[in-house]
Amino acid sequence: MTLKKEVRVHPIRDGTVIDHIKAGQAMNVLRILGITGSSSAVISVAMNVSSQDIGSKDVVKIENRELMEKEVDKIALISPNATINIIREFGVAGKHRVELPEMVESMVRCANPNCISNTNEPVSSKFEVKKGPIRLRCIYCEHVITENIVEQLL
Amino acid sequence: MNIDRRHIVSMKDFTRDEIDVVLERAIKLEPLARGGRSDILAGNILALLFYEPSTRTRMSFETAMLRLGGSVLNLGSKEASSVVKGETLADTIRVISTYSDAIVLRHPSEGSARMAAEYASVPIINGGDGAGHHPTQTLLDLYTIKKESHLEQLDIAIVGDLKYGRTVHSLAYALSLYGANITLVSPQQLKIPDQIKEDLKAMGARVSETENLDEVLDSVDVLYMTRIQKERFPDPTEYSKVVGAYKITEAHLDNLREDMIIMHPLPRVYEIDASVDDSAHARYFEQSFYGVPIRMALLTMVLGVEV
Incomplete structure (x- = not known):
């Protein structure tokens, strides 16, 4: 059959x-x-x-x-x-x-409105990527994004 | 281990051994901070870029530099500089790097010092980046504890604004390197962010929380008070609700352990009544002074000068 x-x-x-x-x-x-x-x-x-x-x-x-x-x-x-x-x-x-990169650059906006990467400075956002439940840590202000990553995508 | 000629951005860049090196060097330099003269930094220029108000940080860096024979360049007010013309911090840092041997930066945006370090050709010392880090404050706090109490087997209560207070997060992190027992005392709405608490616990720190200041007064070695900062509150009504909730007055003094010390990064507003200033417990003015030997130590290190 x-x-x-x-x-x-x-x-x-x-x-x-x-x-x-x-x-x-x-x-x-x-x-x-x-x-x-x-x-x-x-x-x-x-x-x-x-x-x-x-x-x-x-x-x-x-x-x-x-x-x-x-x-x-x-x-x-x-x-x-x-x-x-x-x-x-x-x-x-x-x-x-797909493979999680260790670092993402110019891909995600920092969720901290007071982060230097959200100003007019000539600097692009950079995050360290931690696996498990995905955690993105801003290398500038150290703010961690764990939820609603999609909302922060550039 | 090499602290010479590197940026000082966050306490997280320091190991415990490196902190100990800074504290030991500050002990050596303290006699000079108390009014001595030296020329070990002669020929060096320190640029001070303060985009936000400061008394202690700015002036103690100036004092440290001048007492060691160095010179100071001051950005002055934002209005008197190209900042008002819209120049980016990155450009300002590149330019000032060519005028000076090291830069102290205070800026309202979190992460500004980390970014400045990417653009600078001389060492950057973070003098406070928004609600982020203030490593030189933490180092002078550790120095005060070492000198006036003890860093080993320390029981400390950190009181007040633990949510917005930038000094508190760095201090708790550094104390966890020494295995301190940390009690966090704050009203519900000013509790330390969960993320930071988790980080501290992951490092092996012993951390507990309470809303009741009286609970800890007779058991700790150090009572570290902090100001509830109005400018960090988006909502003024939230500020008025919590201000004054945690205040030390003369009435508390009888219940304190004899050798317990009271610290405060200053400026204070309501947290410590003036009647406490002359008590044997008060150490906040010494703490302010200790900013000078600590900043002397850091300046000699980033400028690569042996002591």
Whole structure:
């Protein structure tokens, strides 16, 4: 007996499939990628899909686009278990897990309004990234961001 | 271990051994701070960049430099400088680096000293960055405790504004390096931020909290009072609710242990009644003076001068 696998979203020819996104974070992934719905890009989003590995997950498929390293790092900050599949000619040309960088620069705004990195000084924000529950520590004012990281993304 | 010619931004940059080196050097220099003369810093220029008001920090750095034979350049008021024209701190630091051998910076933004260190070609000494760090204050506090009480097996109560008070966080951190037993005494709305408390505990500090000042008066070696700072309160009604909640008066003196000392980073407003000033417990004016030998020690270190 063969089980017919249910196909929720059709395969794409070229582009990127972001899989194992933490359930509920798909819209934030779109936000990171600057996808607002005003462009003609073909995007498929699946939310709360059951997953053997992580219970439930979100999936985002983007046609004809491969992600930049900075975009992948940002996704890692809100969904550290996500995987990036690069699709070429309907085949998986590359697959890797996102990786949390040890330091992020010009990626997150410090949540302390009185931090020097939030002034007109010629300095970009820099944070040390601590794993476990993700903690971002500003290297200037030492303020720690643990929640709503997505709200602070630049 | 090498403190020579490096920036002094945060107490977190110091190991316990390095703190001990600073304190020992301050002991050597204290006779000069008490009115002696030396020329060990002759030919060196210290620039003072104070973007916020200061009496003790600015003047004790000046005194320290002058008593050791060095010279001082002062930014003066913001209005008299290019700051008013909108010059960035980064540019000011680059420029002043070429005029001086070291820079003391006080600035209202947290992290300003760390950023300045990135742009400076001479050592930066943080003289207070907003609600962030004030390492030279912490070092003079430790020096006061060492001289007037003891740093080993210390029982200390830190009282007042533990939420906004910048000196308190650095002091608690440094004391945890000495294994102190720290009691934090504050009203509910001015409790130390959880993040800082967690950091202290992770370092192995023994930290407890209470709202009741009377509970600790007869058990601690050091009572460290702090000002409840009006300028740190976004809401003036919140300020008026808590001000004066923790005040030491003559009436408390009978209940204190004989050898207990009272410290305060000053300026005080309501926290310590003037009637306490002449008691055997008061050490806050000595504490202010100890800023001079400590800053002498730090200046000789960042300027690479042997003592």
